[in-house]
Amino acid sequence: MSIESNPHLNNPKTLEVMSRVLKANDTEAAANRACFEQMGLLAINLMSGPGSGKTTLLEATAKAADFRFGVIEGDLETERDADRLRAVGVRAYQIVTGTSCHLNAKMVQKAINPLGLDELDVLFVENVGNLVCPASHELGTHLNVVLLSTPEGDDKVLKYPVMFRKADLVLVTKVDLAEHFDFDVQKVRREVQQLRPDTPTIALSAKTGEGIEQWLAFIAQQRNGA
Amino acid sequence: MSIESNPHLNNPKTLEVMSRVLKANDTEAAANRACFEQMGLLAINLMSGPGSGKTTLLEATAKAADFRFGVIEGDLETERDADRLRAVGVRAYQIVTGTSCHLNAKMVQKAINPLGLDELDVLFVENVGNLVCPASHELGTHLNVVLLSTPEGDDKVLKYPVMFRKADLVLVTKVDLAEHFDFDVQKVRREVQQLRPDTPTIALSAKTGEGIEQWLAFIAQQRNGA
Numbered sequence: 001m002s003i004e005s006n007p008h009l010n011n012p013k014t015l016e017v018m019s020r021v022l023k024a025n026d027t028e029a030a031a032n033r034a035c036f037e038q039m040g041l042l043a044i045n046l047m048s049g050p051g052s053g054k055t056t057l058l059e060a061t062a063k064a065a066d067f068r069f070g071v072i073e074g075d076l077e078t079e080r081d082a083d084r085l086r087a088v089g090v091r092a093y094q095i096v097t098g099t100s101c102h103l104n105a106k107m108v109q110k111a112i113n114p115l116g117l118d119e120l121d122v123l124f125v126e127n128v129g130n131l132v133c134p135a136s137h138e139l140g141t142h143l144n145v146v147l148l149s150t151p152e153g154d155d156k157v158l159k160y161p162v163m164f165r166k167a168d169l170v171l172v173t174k175v176d177l178a179e180h181f182d183f184d185v186q187k188v189r190r191e192v193q194q195l196r197p198d199t200p201t202i203a204l205s206a207k208t209g210e211g212i213e214q215w216l217a218f219i220a221q222q223r224n225g226a
Numbered sequence: 227m228s229i230e231s232n233p234h235l236n237n238p239k240t241l242e243v244m245s246r247v248l249k250a251n252d253t254e255a256a257a258n259r260a261c262f263e264q265m266g267l268l269a270i271n272l273m274s275g276p277g278s279g280k281t282t283l284l285e286a287t288a289k290a291a292d293f294r295f296g297v298i299e300g301d302l303e304t305e306r307d308a309d310r311l312r313a314v315g316v317r318a319y320q321i322v323t324g325t326s327c328h329l330n331a332k333m334v335q336k337a338i339n340p341l342g343l344d345e346l347d348v349l350f351v352e353n354v355g356n357l358v359c360p361a362s363h364e365l366g367t368h369l370n371v372v373l374l375s376t377p378e379g380d381d382k383v384l385k386y387p388v389m390f391r392k393a394d395l396v397l398v399t400k401v402d403l404a405e406h407f408d409f410d411v412q413k414v415r416r417e418v419q420q421l422r423p424d425t426p427t428i429a430l431s432a433k434t435g436e437g438i439e440q441w442l443a444f445i446a447q448q449r450n451g452a
Contacts, residue, residue, distance in 0.1 A: 014247065017240050049276040050357045050386065051378025076358065078385050099388050101327065101358035129385075131276045132302065132327035132356050151377035151400065152277025159304050159355075160276065162325050174377065177406075 025137055028105035032140025035112060036123065042223050043123045045139050047163060048147035049156075050129035053173040053206060055081045057147065057215075058124060060206040062088045064216060067121040067223070072111045074103040074128045081126065091115060102134040103127050122219065131156070135163040143222060149173040150183040157191035165195050169218060175203040175210060251363055254331035258366025261338060262349065268449050269349045271365050273389060274373035275382075276355030279399040279432060281307045283373065283441075284350060286432040288314045290442060293347040293449070298337045300329040300354045307352065317341060328360040329353050348445065357382070361389040369394040369448060376400045376409040383417040391421050395428065395444060402431040 036043045046054045058071055062085070070091040073082045082094035093111045095103065108125060117123060125141055127134040135144075146167040148156055151174060157164045164170065170192045172178075172185055189201040202218065204211025262269045272280045284297055288311070296317040299308045308320035319337045321329060334351060343349060351367055353360040361370075372393040374382055377400060383390045390396065396418050398404075398411050415427040428444065430437025 014243050017243050021240065049355065050382055051275065051375075075385050077387050078381075080381055080385065099358075099362070101356070128358065129275065130327070130356060130358050132325075132354065133359065136325070149277075149377065151375065151403075155304075155306055156276055159301050159306065161303050177377075180403075 022136075025105050028109055029138035029140040032105055032109055032112070033142070035109075036117070036140065036142070039117050039120075041117055041120060041123055042143070042219070043125065043139075043141040044143045044145055044219075045125045045127060045134075045141040046145050046147065047127045047131075047134045047166075048129065048149070048173075049131040049152060052129070052147040052149040052152065054126045054129070054147055055084050056206045057171070057173065057204075058085055058090065058126065059088050060209075060212055061124075061215070062090050064212055065122075065219075066216075067219070068119065069122040069124060070115045070117065070120045072103075072108055072115065072123065072125045074107070074126060076100075076128060091120070097128055101128055101130050101132075102137050103139060104137050105139050108139045121223065131160045131163050135166045143168045145169045145171060147171045147173050148188065150175060150178045150181045153181065154183045154185075154187050157188055157195065161195055164192055167192065167196065167199055170199060170201040171211075171215065172201060172203040174205060174207075176205040176208045178203070248362075251331050254335060255364035255366040258331055258335055258338070259368075261335075262343070262366065262368070265343050265346075267343055267346060267349050268369070268445070269351065269365075269367040270369045270371055270445075271351045271353060271360075271367040272371050272373065273353045273357075273360045273392075274355065274375070275357040275378060278355070278373040278375040278378065280352045280355070280373055281310050282432045283397070283399065283430075284311055284316065284352065285314050286435075286438055287350075287441070288316050290438055291348075291445075292442075293445070294345065295348040295350060296341045296343065296346045298329075298334055298341065298349065298351045300333070300352060302326075302354065317346070323354055327354055327356050327358075328363050329365060330363050331365050334365045347449065357386045357389050361392045371395045371397060373397045373399050374414065376403045376407045379407065380409045380411075380413050383414055383421065387421055390418055393418065393422065393425055395426055397437075397441065398427060398429040400431060400433075401429040401436060402434045404429070 079094045082092040085092040299320045305320045308318040311318040
């Protein structure tokens with residue numbers, strides 16, 4: 001085994017530039033946060049690998065929620081996810097990132113006006129499908145919710161710790177298929193708590209409806225606390 | 227819709243540093259390639275999102291292949307994937323990338339000696355589970371094989387075009403579940419060819435064995451052509 005990082009990133013000039021980029025992002029994230037709070041809005045950053053069911057979760061949320069929400073969608077290409085949400089009556093704004101593997105605070109900032117946040121209670125930001133990079137870029141949201149779907153396997157928490165360490169809530173999605181994929185929800189729950197104690201895990205299925213009530217209760221609790 | 231890239235990356239100094247990093251990687255990738263050719267080895271870079279079944283494919287390949295192969299494993303953390311392959315008799319070397327979302331040529335170069343390539347016919351490099359970043363970093367391998375599993379959804383080709391444009395072969399994995407996930411293999415085949423004509427798509431299932439023969443035939447053909 002070899003423990004590595006990008007050797008070129010040991011170059012002091014590269015490190016300096018990267019650190020400046022991250023600092024500028026943090027400043028813009030703080031401005032976003034101030035704006036969300038001004039509007040009494042709870043903002044939630046949804047992160048996961050590709051195809052874990054972020055858009056499907058939001059479709060299910062639209063059917064069951066008693067609060068008004070909007071969505072900022074991040075994808076490398078296509079407006080498909082925003083279109084899916086508009087089809088169920090959700091206000092959605094699509095950001096196309098091109099080659100960028102994550103959203104950043106500036107991109108989110110640009111979506112604020114077009115979305116019309118003042119008429120919303122909750123804002124979801126659906127990040128680019130990627131279980132690594134989005135974890136390192138603050139957007140100004142209040143909470144990070146990380147999705148892990150049962151077909152991806154129950155070994156992913158300790159394999160992608162950078163992401164799971166940032167999670168305020170972990171959602172195990174497609175839990176109706178847990179048995180088929182030999183997916184152990186309790187193991188995931190334990191490993192999440194090992195990385196970050198007190199982080200809850202909710203197992204849910206947009207297909208059967210299992211866990212949706214708990215998910216909505218989590219949001220209600222956060223809105224009351226916020 | 228808004229089409230974006232990271233605004234900080236428009237800074238000329240940042241661009242210059244990034245370009246230098248990529249150029250240095252290309253030089254190291256070329257050196258890896260020369261080394262693989264010296265040894266008469268076919269080197270294949272396996273890329274996909276998390277949990278698409280890269281390690282499972284290699285386990286299935288180990289059972290059916292008539293060639294000798296080794297594997298360089300890339301993960302942010304843990305040695306689990308290398309352990310799984312060693313358990314089925316495959317020579318595997320684990321690279322732990324820490325926070326890096328992709329392997330680079332230098333990391334692969336360091337694994338060459340410990341693996342003992344001269345006794346192998348094929349080298350697989352299992353990249354970090356990520357459908358974005360690994361596409362932009364050459365490793366010196368001859369071929370890029372991109373996996374897309376049916377639970378991820380058949381909309382991923384056009385949503386992650388940077389990756390699929392690099393594919394010499396696309397493998398649709400877990401195809402035994404295509405119906406359950408309403409996954410249209412023909413649509414994926416068409417969209418792959420739309421991005422990069424002549425790229426074949428093979429649908430397979432490590433569970434049922436479907437497509438494994440075609441996968442081995444593809445490798446045999448490439449070895450003869452190489």
